[in-house]
Amino acid sequence: MKAAPIDRLNHAFEAIAEIEMLLDQHSYEQIKKSSLMRAALERFLEIISEASRHFPDPWKAAEPTTPWREIAALGNVIRHAYDGIDFERLWLVANDDLPILKLALLRLQSQSPE
Numbered sequence: 001m002k003a004a005p006i007d008r009l010n011h012a013f014e015a016i017a018e019i020e021m022l023l024d025q026h027s028y029e030q031i032k033k034s035s036l037m038r039a040a041l042e043r044f045l046e047i048i049s050e051a052s053r054h055f056p057d058p059w060k061a062a063e064p065t066t067p068w069r070e071i072a073a074l075g076n077v078i079r080h081a082y083d084g085i086d087f088e089r090l091w092l093v094a095n096d097d098l099p100i101l102k103l104a105l106l107r108l109q110s111q112s113p114e
Helices: 005-025 028-033 035-053 057-062 068-080 087-111
Strands: none
Touching: 005 035, 005 087, 028 035, 028 087, 035 068, 035 087, 057 087
16 A cells, blocks of 8 residues: 555654664764664665655645755665765764754644645
8 A cells, every 4th residue: 555645754753753762872983883773774764765755746845945855865875875875974964954854844744734
């Protein structure tokens, strides 16, 4: 069964919550050294990326400053260039970009008719 856009939005929120918990409970060094924690971070970012690909165009247009293409591209990097992923970049995305994306998604959620 194909997920509805609101379901995809909820998937993104769930992945963001998991990343927030990971960052709250572990340091940069702990996550960097743990292949399991790095894999979790990558997977949750991949879920956010994939979910964003299924948001309707009007949703994306409602948040024009959100870098939708870059969010989608991150998933491609994680899937296809997994052997060259820069942990520092993922750390910055998780700490600096996700809070901004979360606010945009909250605005979309409050405006969504579904």
